[in-house]
Amino acid sequence: MKKVTVSSLLKKKQAGEKITSLTAYDASFAKMFDEQGIDALLIGDSLGMVLQGESDTLPVTIDDIAYHTRCVRAGTERAFVLADMPFMSYASAEQTYANAATLMAAGASMVKMEGGRWLCDTISGLQLRGVPVCGHLGLTPQSVHVFGGFKVQGREADKAQQLLEEAKALEAAGIQLLVLECVPSSLAKTISEALTIPVIGIGAGKDTDGQILVMHDMFGISANYMPKFSKNYLADTGDMRKAVQQYISDVQNGVFPSAEHSFE
Ligand code: KIV
Ligand code: NA
Numbered sequence: 001m002k003k004v005t006v007s008s009l010l011k012k013k014q015a016g017e018k019i020t021s022l023t024a025y026d027a028s029f030a031k032m033f034d035e036q037g038i039d040a041l042l043i044g045d046s047l048g049m050v051l052q053g054e055s056d057t058l059p060v061t062i063d064d065i066a067y068h069t070r071c072v073r074a075g076t077e078r079a080f081v082l083a084d085m086p087f088m089s090y091a092s093a094e095q096t097y098a099n100a101a102t103l104m105a106a107g108a109s110m111v112k113m114e115g116g117r118w119l120c121d122t123i124s125g126l127q128l129r130g131v132p133v134c135g136h137l138g139l140t141p142q143s144v145h146v147f148g149g150f151k152v153q154g155r156e157a158d159k160a161q162q163l164l165e166e167a168k169a170l171e172a173a174g175i176q177l178l179v180l181e182c183v184p185s186s187l188a189k190t191i192s193e194a195l196t197i198p199v200i201g202i203g204a205g206k207d208t209d210g211q212i213l214v215m216h217d218m219f220g221i222s223a224n225y226m227p228k229f230s231k232n233y234l235a236d237t238g239d240m241r242k243a244v245q246q247y248i249s250d251v252q253n254g255v256f257p258s259a260e261h262s263f264e
Contacts, residue, residue, distance in 0.1 A: 004039050004080040006110070006132055006176045012039070012209070013198040019210025020248045021200055022218060025051055025068045027075030029215060036244040040080040040200075042112065042212060043069045045087070045142070050216040053223045057141045060086040062099045066106040073107025082134055082177070083108035087142045096122050100131045112179065114140035116166030120173035127174040135170040137163055138204065139182035150227075152203070152263045154183040160190075167191045167199075179212065180204045182229065185262045203229030205262040211251045218247055229261045 002008070012019050021040040024030040025047050033041060047068055048060040062085075069083045083103045090096040090113050100111045111126070112134035113119055123133045138153045147153070154160045164187070167178060178199045180188050185205025192199040192208045201208030213230055216222040219240065220232030233243035250256035 001078050003078055006080075009039065009080060009177065009198050010196075018252050018254070019198055019200060020251045021210060021212040022244070022247075023047075023050075023212070023214045024072045024075075025215075026071045030072040030075035030079075031077075032241065033215075033244055034076050034079045036241060037248055038079050038244070039210070040082060040212075041072055041076060043072050043081070043083040043108070044214065045084040046214045049224050050214060050222050055224070056144050058087045058144075060084075062086060062089045062102055066102050069103055069106040069108050080110070081108055082110040082112055085111050085113045090119070090122060093122055093125055096126065097129065100126055104131055110134050110177065112136055112177075114142050116163075117169045120169055123170065123173040123175055132177075133175045134177040134179060135167070135175040136179040136181065137166055137170070137183075138180045141181075150182075152182045152184070154187045155263075160184070160187045163187065164191055164194060167195060171195050171197055180208060182263065184264055186264070201257075203227065203257075203261075203263060206254055206257055211256065213247070219243060229257060229263070231256060231261055 019039045022033050022038055023044040024041040030041055045057040045060040048054040048057045065083050089099040103111050110132040114136040126133050154163045176197055180199055180201050182203040188201050188204035189207035198209040200210040200212050202212050217230035219234045233247045237243045237246050
């Protein structure tokens, strides 16, 4: 069994093969997703919403993410494991290094941070110290109060151009993966084509290099509301393993997301 790494993910993009990804928070689901052949598992700060029942991701702490990262790592043999840096855990460089170290020691192989150009120095600093970084642009949920709600980003031409420039700046700073959340499909396509590194979309249309969903949304069991861009695969299949298999094959075959799960 070959382990998924940053280089095998990059090779997938180069070969035009879609990357499949889900969030996971515990060993049992991580093991099941891993066995079904998922490429990457994210310990997302979405756990604030789907595990803790909060209305946004802001209350999540570094200890929460570290705990769930240890759980996921324990259940994972092959998939690539990345973990979210929670709200305000990367506000300064020193704090970022200490918190990233905590997540890497807990079993993450990469950390994810929300934001654009302002993160560039931290990203190269982390990489020089042995920590691979995933960027996150578009609807970055930790900024929900700046946006004034969970809203699609990059609809206006100037905002779209700005997002493209931020993505290029992050790549130049050294990110090895980028999550694009809730942006128009055409913009996500442009950004995915402009970058060498793989771009994983959520609510970003079918033309990114891969897809990610919050596992509870994919099973249709979230405590909060179900986002438009998500799909309940358990309803279609009636079986958790089959639901995961269907999700993986739909992403690989370009069936998911369809227009109804995307924004224009
Ligand atoms: O927290 C999370 O689950 C995420 C994904 C939705 C990308 O950041
Ligand atoms: Na997140």
